[in-house]
Amino acid sequence: MGDLANHFGDDASLEPEDEKTILDFLVQYSAEKSTKEASYKILKSQENKDIIAITQTTFWKNEHKSIPKEVFFKKDVKSKANCKACHSDIEKGLIEDDKIKNISSFM
Numbered sequence: 001m002g003d004l005a006n007h008f009g010d011d012a013s014l015e016p017e018d019e020k021t022i023l024d025f026l027v028q029y030s031a032e033k034s035t036k037e038a039s040y041k042i043l044k045s046q047e048n049k050d051i052i053a054i055t056q057t058t059f060w061k062n063e064h065k066s067i068p069k070e071v072f073f074k075k076d077v078k079s080k081a082n083c084k085a086c087h088s089d090i091e092k093g094l095i096e097d098d099k100i101k102n103i104s105s106f107m
Protein backbone atom coordinates (compact mmCIF):
# COMPACT_ATOMS: atom_id res chain seq x y z
CA MET A 1 0.00 0.00 0.00
CA GLY A 2 3.01 2.27 0.47
CA ASP A 3 3.89 2.42 -3.24
CA LEU A 4 0.78 1.69 -5.28
CA ALA A 5 2.27 3.33 -8.39
CA ASN A 6 4.62 0.31 -8.50
CA HIS A 7 2.33 -2.57 -7.55
CA PHE A 8 3.85 -5.81 -8.91
CA GLY A 9 4.51 -4.09 -12.23
CA ASP A 10 1.19 -2.23 -12.35
CA ASP A 11 0.27 1.32 -11.48
CA ALA A 12 -2.47 0.73 -8.89
CA SER A 13 -2.62 4.34 -7.72
CA LEU A 14 -5.90 5.38 -6.09
CA GLU A 15 -7.59 8.55 -4.96
CA PRO A 16 -6.32 9.34 -1.43
CA GLU A 17 -9.80 8.69 0.03
CA ASP A 18 -10.04 5.22 -1.58
CA GLU A 19 -6.48 4.40 -0.55
CA LYS A 20 -7.32 5.25 3.06
CA THR A 21 -10.49 3.11 2.98
CA ILE A 22 -8.54 0.08 1.74
CA LEU A 23 -5.61 0.63 4.10
CA ASP A 24 -7.98 0.95 7.08
CA PHE A 25 -9.69 -2.31 6.04
CA LEU A 26 -6.38 -4.15 5.69
CA VAL A 27 -5.16 -2.96 9.10
CA GLN A 28 -8.50 -3.74 10.78
CA TYR A 29 -8.54 -7.32 9.44
CA SER A 30 -4.79 -7.98 9.56
CA ALA A 31 -3.35 -11.10 11.17
CA GLU A 32 -1.97 -8.88 13.94
CA LYS A 33 -5.54 -8.06 15.01
CA SER A 34 -7.02 -11.53 14.51
CA THR A 35 -7.72 -14.10 17.22
CA LYS A 36 -7.87 -16.97 14.68
CA GLU A 37 -5.35 -19.78 15.14
CA ALA A 38 -4.32 -19.79 11.46
CA SER A 39 -3.65 -16.02 11.54
CA TYR A 40 -1.41 -16.44 14.57
CA LYS A 41 0.48 -19.32 12.98
CA ILE A 42 0.91 -17.54 9.64
CA LEU A 43 2.18 -14.41 11.37
CA LYS A 44 4.55 -16.39 13.58
CA SER A 45 5.95 -18.30 10.61
CA GLN A 46 7.00 -15.07 8.88
CA GLU A 47 9.99 -15.13 11.23
CA ASN A 48 10.65 -11.40 10.73
CA LYS A 49 11.27 -12.02 7.04
CA ASP A 50 9.85 -9.57 4.52
CA ILE A 51 7.21 -11.96 3.18
CA ILE A 52 4.45 -10.45 1.06
CA ALA A 53 2.41 -13.59 0.38
CA ILE A 54 0.85 -16.10 2.80
CA THR A 55 1.89 -18.85 0.38
CA GLN A 56 5.56 -18.04 1.02
CA THR A 57 5.36 -18.61 4.78
CA THR A 58 6.76 -21.85 6.22
CA PHE A 59 3.39 -22.50 7.90
CA TRP A 60 1.48 -22.35 4.60
CA LYS A 61 4.09 -24.43 2.80
CA ASN A 62 4.01 -27.09 5.54
CA GLU A 63 0.22 -27.27 5.60
CA HIS A 64 0.09 -27.73 1.81
CA LYS A 65 3.15 -29.89 1.22
CA SER A 66 1.10 -33.06 0.65
CA ILE A 67 -0.71 -31.45 -2.31
CA PRO A 68 0.89 -32.27 -5.68
CA LYS A 69 2.24 -29.05 -7.30
CA GLU A 70 0.21 -29.54 -10.49
CA VAL A 71 -3.07 -29.26 -8.54
CA PHE A 72 -2.45 -25.52 -8.14
CA PHE A 73 -2.36 -25.13 -11.93
CA LYS A 74 -5.61 -27.01 -12.64
CA LYS A 75 -8.30 -24.88 -14.29
CA ASP A 76 -10.55 -24.88 -11.20
CA VAL A 77 -7.68 -23.73 -8.97
CA LYS A 78 -5.35 -21.66 -11.18
CA SER A 79 -3.11 -20.41 -8.36
CA LYS A 80 -1.97 -21.06 -4.79
CA ALA A 81 -3.47 -17.68 -3.96
CA ASN A 82 -6.96 -18.89 -4.95
CA CYS A 83 -7.69 -20.13 -1.42
CA LYS A 84 -11.43 -20.26 -2.14
CA ALA A 85 -10.98 -23.02 -4.73
CA CYS A 86 -10.28 -25.41 -1.85
CA HIS A 87 -11.47 -23.60 1.29
CA SER A 88 -15.17 -22.91 0.62
CA ASP A 89 -15.72 -20.69 3.67
CA ILE A 90 -12.49 -18.71 3.55
CA GLU A 91 -14.29 -15.46 2.75
CA LYS A 92 -15.93 -15.77 6.17
CA GLY A 93 -12.49 -16.25 7.70
CA LEU A 94 -13.14 -19.95 8.26
CA ILE A 95 -10.75 -22.78 7.41
CA GLU A 96 -12.57 -25.78 8.84
CA ASP A 97 -11.25 -29.25 7.92
CA ASP A 98 -14.70 -30.43 6.79
CA LYS A 99 -14.89 -27.48 4.35
CA ILE A 100 -11.66 -28.32 2.56
CA LYS A 101 -12.42 -29.74 -0.90
CA ASN A 102 -11.10 -33.16 -1.77
CA ILE A 103 -7.99 -32.57 -3.85
CA SER A 104 -8.83 -35.56 -6.10
CA SER A 105 -11.81 -33.56 -7.41
CA PHE A 106 -9.33 -31.34 -9.26
CA MET A 107 -7.31 -34.18 -10.81
Ligand code: HEC
Binding pocket: 038, 054, 055, 063, 064, 066, 067, 071, 072, 077, 079, 080, 081, 082, 083, 084, 085, 086, 087, 095, 096, 097, 100, 101, 103
Ligand atom coordinates in the same frame (compact mmCIF):
# COMPACT_ATOMS: atom_id res chain seq x y z
C1 HEC B 1 -5.50 -26.84 -4.05
C2 HEC B 1 -6.30 -26.61 -2.86
C3 HEC B 1 -5.86 -25.59 -1.84
C4 HEC B 1 -5.58 -24.25 -2.02
C5 HEC B 1 -5.60 -23.45 -3.32
C6 HEC B 1 -5.30 -23.70 -0.70
N1 HEC B 1 -5.40 -24.70 0.24
FE1 HEC B 1 -5.15 -24.48 2.24
N2 HEC B 1 -5.36 -26.49 2.49
C7 HEC B 1 -5.69 -27.39 1.49
C8 HEC B 1 -5.73 -28.72 2.04
C9 HEC B 1 -6.06 -30.00 1.28
C10 HEC B 1 -5.38 -28.60 3.42
C11 HEC B 1 -5.26 -29.72 4.46
C12 HEC B 1 -3.90 -30.32 4.31
C13 HEC B 1 -3.68 -31.48 5.25
O1 HEC B 1 -4.36 -31.55 6.27
O2 HEC B 1 -2.82 -32.31 4.93
C14 HEC B 1 -5.16 -27.18 3.66
C15 HEC B 1 -4.85 -26.64 4.89
C16 HEC B 1 -4.82 -25.28 5.17
C17 HEC B 1 -4.64 -24.70 6.48
C18 HEC B 1 -4.52 -25.48 7.78
C19 HEC B 1 -5.88 -25.84 8.29
C20 HEC B 1 -5.88 -26.30 9.70
O3 HEC B 1 -6.90 -26.88 10.10
O4 HEC B 1 -4.90 -26.08 10.41
C21 HEC B 1 -4.68 -23.35 6.34
C22 HEC B 1 -4.58 -22.30 7.43
C23 HEC B 1 -4.85 -23.08 4.92
N3 HEC B 1 -4.93 -24.27 4.24
C24 HEC B 1 -4.91 -21.82 4.38
C25 HEC B 1 -4.92 -21.56 3.02
C26 HEC B 1 -4.84 -20.23 2.45
C27 HEC B 1 -4.79 -18.94 3.26
C28 HEC B 1 -4.84 -20.38 1.09
C29 HEC B 1 -4.71 -19.33 0.04
C30 HEC B 1 -3.59 -18.39 0.16
C31 HEC B 1 -4.94 -21.82 0.81
N4 HEC B 1 -4.97 -22.49 2.01
C32 HEC B 1 -4.99 -22.37 -0.45
C33 HEC B 1 -5.95 -27.08 0.18
C34 HEC B 1 -5.74 -25.84 -0.41
